[in-house]
Amino acid sequence: MGASLQRQKEEKKHNLVQAAYELFLEKGTTKTSIDEIVRRANVAKGTFYLYFQDKNEIWDAVVARVSNHILLEAKEALEQRNLPDMIDRILFVADYVIEYFRKNILVLRMIRRDFSWPLVLKKMEQEQDNTLLQMLDQCFCSPYLSRYSMEESYRMMFIIMEMVGSISYTSILHDQPAPIDEMKPVLFHTIRKILL
Amino acid sequence: MGASLQRQKEEKKHNLVQAAYELFLEKGTTKTSIDEIVRRANVAKGTFYLYFQDKNEIWDAVVARVSNHILLEAKEALEQRNLPDMIDRILFVADYVIEYFRKNILVLRMIRRDFSWPLVLKKMEQEQDNTLLQMLDQCFCSPYLSRYSMEESYRMMFIIMEMVGSISYTSILHDQPAPIDEMKPVLFHTIRKILL
Amino acid sequence: MGASLQRQKEEKKHNLVQAAYELFLEKGTTKTSIDEIVRRANVAKGTFYLYFQDKNEIWDAVVARVSNHILLEAKEALEQRNLPDMIDRILFVADYVIEYFRKNILVLRMIRRDFSWPLVLKKMEQEQDNTLLQMLDQCFCSPYLSRYSMEESYRMMFIIMEMVGSISYTSILHDQPAPIDEMKPVLFHTIRKILL
Amino acid sequence: MGASLQRQKEEKKHNLVQAAYELFLEKGTTKTSIDEIVRRANVAKGTFYLYFQDKNEIWDAVVARVSNHILLEAKEALEQRNLPDMIDRILFVADYVIEYFRKNILVLRMIRRDFSWPLVLKKMEQEQDNTLLQMLDQCFCSPYLSRYSMEESYRMMFIIMEMVGSISYTSILHDQPAPIDEMKPVLFHTIRKILL
DNA sequence: TATGAATGAGTATTCATTCAT
DNA sequence: GATGAATGAATACTCATTCAT
Numbered sequence: 001m002g003a004s005l006q007r008q009k010e011e012k013k014h015n016l017v018q019a020a021y022e023l024f025l026e027k028g029t030t031k032t033s034i035d036e037i038v039r040r041a042n043v044a045k046g047t048f049y050l051y052f053q054d055k056n057e058i059w060d061a062v063v064a065r066v067s068n069h070i071l072l073e074a075k076e077a078l079e080q081r082n083l084p085d086m087i088d089r090i091l092f093v094a095d096y097v098i099e100y101f102r103k104n105i106l107v108l109r110m111i112r113r114d115f116s117w118p119l120v121l122k123k124m125e126q127e128q129d130n131t132l133l134q135m136l137d138q139c140f141c142s143p144y145l146s147r148y149s150m151e152e153s154y155r156m157m158f159i160i161m162e163m164v165g166s167i168s169y170t171s172i173l174h175d176q177p178a179p180i181d182e183m184k185p186v187l188f189h190t191i192r193k194i195l196l
Numbered sequence: 197m198g199a200s201l202q203r204q205k206e207e208k209k210h211n212l213v214q215a216a217y218e219l220f221l222e223k224g225t226t227k228t229s230i231d232e233i234v235r236r237a238n239v240a241k242g243t244f245y246l247y248f249q250d251k252n253e254i255w256d257a258v259v260a261r262v263s264n265h266i267l268l269e270a271k272e273a274l275e276q277r278n279l280p281d282m283i284d285r286i287l288f289v290a291d292y293v294i295e296y297f298r299k300n301i302l303v304l305r306m307i308r309r310d311f312s313w314p315l316v317l318k319k320m321e322q323e324q325d326n327t328l329l330q331m332l333d334q335c336f337c338s339p340y341l342s343r344y345s346m347e348e349s350y351r352m353m354f355i356i357m358e359m360v361g362s363i364s365y366t367s368i369l370h371d372q373p374a375p376i377d378e379m380k381p382v383l384f385h386t387i388r389k390i391l392l
Numbered sequence: 393m394g395a396s397l398q399r400q401k402e403e404k405k406h407n408l409v410q411a412a413y414e415l416f417l418e419k420g421t422t423k424t425s426i427d428e429i430v431r432r433a434n435v436a437k438g439t440f441y442l443y444f445q446d447k448n449e450i451w452d453a454v455v456a457r458v459s460n461h462i463l464l465e466a467k468e469a470l471e472q473r474n475l476p477d478m479i480d481r482i483l484f485v486a487d488y489v490i491e492y493f494r495k496n497i498l499v500l501r502m503i504r505r506d507f508s509w510p511l512v513l514k515k516m517e518q519e520q521d522n523t524l525l526q527m528l529d530q531c532f533c534s535p536y537l538s539r540y541s542m543e544e545s546y547r548m549m550f551i552i553m554e555m556v557g558s559i560s561y562t563s564i565l566h567d568q569p570a571p572i573d574e575m576k577p578v579l580f581h582t583i584r585k586i587l588l
Numbered sequence: 589m590g591a592s593l594q595r596q597k598e599e600k601k602h603n604l605v606q607a608a609y610e611l612f613l614e615k616g617t618t619k620t621s622i623d624e625i626v627r628r629a630n631v632a633k634g635t636f637y638l639y640f641q642d643k644n645e646i647w648d649a650v651v652a653r654v655s656n657h658i659l660l661e662a663k664e665a666l667e668q669r670n671l672p673d674m675i676d677r678i679l680f681v682a683d684y685v686i687e688y689f690r691k692n693i694l695v696l697r698m699i700r701r702d703f704s705w706p707l708v709l710k711k712m713e714q715e716q717d718n719t720l721l722q723m724l725d726q727c728f729c730s731p732y733l734s735r736y737s738m739e740e741s742y743r744m745m746f747i748i749m750e751m752v753g754s755i756s757y758t759s760i761l762h763d764q765p766a767p768i769d770e771m772k773p774v775l776f777h778t779i780r781k782i783l784l
Numbered sequence: 785t786a787t788g789a790a791t792g793a794g795t796a797t798t799c800a801t802t803c804a805t
Numbered sequence: 806g807a808t809g810a811a812t813g814a815a816t817a818c819t820c821a822t823t824c825a826t
Contacts, residue, residue, distance in 0.1 A: 005826080009789075030226070033816060044791045049818070113309035116366055121373075151374075155382040158373040159363060166358040170312055177354040178347075186351040190390050205806085229799060240808040245801075397805080401810075422618070425795060436812045441797070505701035508758055513765075543766075547774040550765040551755060558750040562704055569746040570739075578743040582782050597785090621820060632787040637822075 013051045015041040017065060020058045025106050029059060063111055067120040068132075070100050075135040086142030087195050090157075091188055093139060094164045101168045102180060113169050117161040160191055209247045211237040213261060216254045221302050225255060259307055263316040264328075266296050271331040282338030283391050286353075287384055289335060290360045297364045298376060309365050313357040356387055405443045407433040409457060412450045417498050421451060455503055459512040460524075462492050467527040478534030479587050482549075483580055485531060486556045493560045494572060505561050509553040552583055601639045603629040605653060608646045613694050617647060651699055655708040656720075658688050663723040674730030675783050678745075679776055681727060682752045689756045690768060701757050705749040748779055 019040035023032040034055060038048050052058045074096040083089045101108040108115075124132050140153050148156065167187055171180040215237035219228040230251060234241050248254045270292040279285045297304040304311075320328050336349050344352065363383055367376040411433035415424040426447060430440050444450045466488040475481045493500040500507075516524050532545050540548065559579055563572040607628035611620040622643060626633050640646045662684040671677045689696040696703075712720050728741050736744070755775055759768040 005789080012790090034818085035816070038792095045793090045817095046791055046819080047789080050789070054817080113362070116372075122370075152382060155373055155379060156386060158366075159359060159379075159383060159386055162362040162366060163355060163359045166309070166362040167355060170354075170358060174318075176312075176318060177351055183351060183355075186348060187355060190352060190355055193392075194386050194389050196389075208807095230801090231799065234809095241800095241810090242802080242808055243806085246806075250800075397810080404811090426797090427795075437797085437814090438799080438812055439810085442810070446796080505754070508764075514762075544774060547765055547771060548778060550758075551751060551771075551775060551778055554754040554758060555747060555751045558701070558754040559747060562746075562750060566710075568704075568710060569743055575743060575747075578740060579747060582744060582747055585784075586778050586781050588781075600786095622822090623820070626788095633789090633821095634787055634823080635785085638785075642821075 012041075012043055012047060016043060016048060016051060017058065017061050021062045021065065024059070024062060024110050028110070029055070063114050064120065064123050066107060066111055067115050067117075068124070070097060070115070071117070071120065071132050071135065073100065075131065075138075078135065078138065086140065087192060089139045090160065090195065091191060093135075094160070094188070094191065095184075097164055098168050098172075098180060098184065101172055105172065108169060108172060113166060115165050117158065117165070156194065160194060163187070163190075208237070208239055208243060212239060212244060212247060213254065213257050217258045217261065220255070220258060221306050224306070225251070259310050260316065260319050262303060262307055263311055263313075264320070266293060266311070267313075267316065267328050267331065269296065271327065271334075274331065274334065282336065283388060285335045286356065286391065287387060289331075290356070290384070290387065291380075293360055294364050294368075294376060294380065297368055301368065304365060304368060309362065311361050311365075313354065313361065352390065356390060359383070359386075404433075404435055404439060408435060408440060408443060409450065409453050413454045413457065416451070416454060416502050420502070421447070455506050456512065456515050458499060458503055459507050459509075460516070462489060462507070463509075463512065463524050463527065465492065467523065467530075470527065470530065478532065479584060481531045482552065482587065483583060485527075486552070486580070486583060487576075489556055490560050490564075490572060490576065493564055497564065500561060500564060505558060507557050507561075509550065509557070548586065552586060555579070555582075600629070600631055600635060604631060604636060604639060605646065605649050609650045609653065612647070612650060613698050616698070617643070651702050652708065652711050654695060654699055655703050655705075656712070658685060658703070659705075659708065659720050659723065661688065663719065663726075666723065666726065674728065675780060677727045678748065678783065679779060681723075682748070682776070682779065683772075685752055686756050686760075686768060686772065689760055693760065696757060696760060701754065703753050705746065705753065744782065748782060751775070751778075 016037060020032070020037050023036055023040060026032075032055075034048055035045070037058070038045050048058075052061070074093050077096055078089060078092055081092065083092060121132055121136075124130065136154075136157060140157055164187070167183060168180070170176050171178065171183045177183070212233060216228070216233050219232055219236060222228075228251075230244055231241065233254070234244050244254075248257070270289050273292055274285060274288055277288065279288060317328055317332075320326065332350075332353060336353055360383070363379060364376070366372050367374065367379045373379070408429060412424070412429045415428055415432060418424075424447075426440055427437070429450070430437050440450075444453070466485050469488055470481060470484055473484065475484060513524055513528075516522065528546075528549060532549055556579070559575060560572070562568050563570065563575045569575070604625060608620070608625050611624055611628060614620075620643075622636055623633065625646070626636050636646075640649070662681050665684055666677060666680055669680065671680060709720055709724075712718065724742075724745060728745055752775070755771060756768070758764050759766065759771045765771070
């Protein structure tokens with residue numbers, strides 16, 4: 001197979017995921033038919049099934065792409081600042097994610113609570129992409145945490161991350177228990193307490 | 197309408213929710229058809245539409261029933277113990293929920309992350325049922341929290357609750373970032389730090 | 393359910409089988425779509441699945457109907473003659489079936505070799521319809537066969553019947569090993585020898 | 589084209605037929621796709637169409653191969669015995685075929701009633717392969733049949749063969765009208781009567 | 785010759801919803 | 806209120822066939 005053919009294949013798959021992403025965003029997963037996806041991707045019906053078993057599989061691909069995108073954005077923003085303090089770094093990332101969801105409510109509504117950092121990380125590991133692991137190292141490498149083992153730090157981190165995602169969902173979309181602006185101070189205070 | 201007729205109606209609705217619960221558990225929401233629900237509930241197809249607009253509506257009813265059930269169980273167990281310390285009480289409830297999901301993995305898989313305490317509480321409020329609010333009061337009423345306003349306590353509480361639900365899901369079902377047994381110590385340690 | 397509603401249901405099912413029969417005859421089973429069947433039966437798509445699981449199931453119904461029809465025709469024709477000799481009766485039925493297929497080549501092409509008397513009889517038994525069993529009794533009740541047990545007579549009979557069906561198929565449709573007119577004398581001679 | 593290239597071609601075709609045979613056996617003709625056939629044959633999809641027009645054509649090839657195989661086996665077994673009596677020889681072949689199907693029920697289920705000796709013989713003639721004709725001659729060459737013309741003998745033979753195939757199918761697969769073990773005596777008795 | 789990615793018409797099947805009884 | 810037969814639009818999915826490489 002020629003290299004250009006290989007590229008064409010990649011492009012087709014990419015187009016499908018992109019089309020699915022857009023449609024899921026616009027009308028929700030269940031209301032989006034595979035028919036619409038292929039139409040928007042300018043690809044034949046059968047081609048879809050060349051790359052994905054069914055709608056769930058392309059859904060996973062969309063979630064992975066979106067989650068990855070958000071975290072990478074956060075990572076890049078973090079690198080531009082030069083925050084010496086670990087807690088500040090973590091709070092920065094938490095805030096970045098929350099703000100992303102606030103600005104992109106549709107994205108939040110789409111991936112609901114499927115924005116799960118552990119799962120994204122797992123996927124990345126499988127694909128031997130450790131960009132995000134780097135970010136985690138950047139965030140958490142600190143004398144603060146020296147009293148915890150490596151494992152323990154990671155797990156604490158995960159807990160914080162799940163917390164941020166979960167609160168974002170309930171607070172931004174349903175204003176429960178309160179609007180996100182009122183939740184943020186409590187949330188950040190909580191994170192500080194956890195890390196100190 | 198006679199009282200017994202009223203009871204018959206209630207029973208039909210109850211049967212429908214029960215049937216839906218069982219089927220959602222067995223084969224997932226999307227793979228369960230209204231046809232199957234009415235068949236298992238021994239009710240005619242048209243009858244479904246006398247009580248619910250569509251599948252989403254009965255789904256909400258199922259989630260409310262299940263969440264309520266879990267929390268009530270936790271409340272009753274809590275009352276039998278007589279834990280004087282607030283932190284112990286909260287940890288007890290957290291542990292109770294986690295253990296419930298561990299023993300009923302299918303339930304966890306079914307309601308996924310829809311087990312959201314704030315949302316359940318909101319629903320209870322709407323139905324003017326404050327049993328769960330009582331439990332929250334029981335948990336959080338403590339001099340520990342005197343430095344926080346009522347509002348602030350509630351919000352912290354919610355954050356903890358979301359955290360527990362979220363971690364349960366990822367950890368019990370996917371062993372991410374680690375099996376629940378390994379996550380528990382970290383989680384409880386974190387909760388303690390938040391509350392102290 | 394009212395009696396007329398019941399009759400309506402019977403009619404719908406009957407229409408479906410009739411439509412399927414016609415289409416299978418015209419264009420073969422595989423080239424006939426369920427879509428066409430329901431269109432010709434003037435029935436909605438979903439209605440098909442109210443009565444049959446899939447195409448195979450309606451195929452079975454068609455085969456049963458056709459086979460039954462042919463055998464009943466033969467039975468009636470047999471009753472109008474008054475053939476005293478058993479062998480003559482059996483040869484008459486054999487000839488009737490062969491001639492039916494010769495005149496209705498499309499039917500033969502459709503049911504291929506699925507015109508199997510044992511299977512039809514089994515089906516009839518299940519439906520507690522013993523008209524065909526009567527015919528068999530009429531054919532085979534004879535002092536000729538007194539040396540055989542009841543079981544043995546039946547089995548011989550079946551062998552003859554399969555033979556007739558099988559030869560009809562190969563001979564009428566493919567002229568193998570010879571056209572049916574040339575095969576008949578040999579076939580009848582063979583049957584005579586079996587029965588004498 | 590070199591001889592080895594020729595051999596490669598033959599091998600590809602052979603692989604395709606072999607793969608089709610296996611798949612037809614495992615999952616039936618209709619449920620087997622050409623895609624699966626080429627995958628199992630380790631051949632590209634387009635290659636299929638270099639050798640066969642469509643699925644029917646490869647089906648014919650499979651039937652021919654299988655039928656031929658069975659009959660050749662029978663022929664060889666027959667040659668090892670040295671049965672002087674024609675009736676014994678014919679009964680031996682009949683029994684051999686029945687036993688083959690009994691041991692290879694899947695094969696019987698696959699080719700259904702398409703195991704038709706006349707049709708196989710016709711195909712062999714077209715390919716100028718007269719091995720099977722030889723077997724027929726071996727079976728039927730006998731003073732017994734001197735009263736019949738050559739043609740007549742052949743036709744009787746064919747009738748017997750169809751009978752055996754047909755009865756095998758109904759009796760082995762459906763136990764109709766009785767299991768094959770109970771049918772055999774009647775069948776053999778019948779064949780004897782025909783030939784005497 | 786051989787390949788296998790791409791096609792898209794075709795097909796089975798589902799299922800929420802209606803409505804006459 | 807209760808029923809359940811009927812509906813048919815919507816949808817997922819298949820697969821024989823083509824054709825540029």
